[in-house]
Amino acid sequence: MGLTYAGVLPVWVGLGASQFADIPWVGSGMLAYGAIIVSFVCGMHWATFMNAAGPLPINLLVTSNLGALSAWGLMLISPWSMPVAFLGLAAVLGMLLGVDRLLFSARAIEPWFWMLRRNASIGLGAGLLIWAAIS
Secondary structure, three states, rough: OOOHHHOOHHHHHHHHHHHOOOOOOHHHHHHHHHHHHHHHHHHHHHHHOOOOOOOOOOOOHHHHHHHHHHHHHHHHOOOHHHHHHHHHHHHHHHHHHHHHHHHHHHHOOOOOHHHHHHHHHHHHHHHHHHHHOOO
């Protein structure tokens, strides 16, 4: 669990660093980090699908591909608009959290995992929204 929560820290550390030092790449670095985390969550959904004992309430192969490809697309548009890219990543993260909520309701994931995912997504999503506001 500690590693999951530690995974939220880079976005917040980057926010702090951006306020005290002029680091030109920190915004794009945080956007790339958010895209990596979104792709990581999509990979967890693939694993959930592969290990499912029964039917799932949503097609995880479709949602995970959409999530990962969206993160990649948002990285591609970031030179045009960083705020849109950050907002988009936060929205994709929210969509993936909605998928996890469905999985939790269907008892396809454990309660502890749902709480961990929810808390980490809220922490990361809030950081991405602040990045959108300051970009």
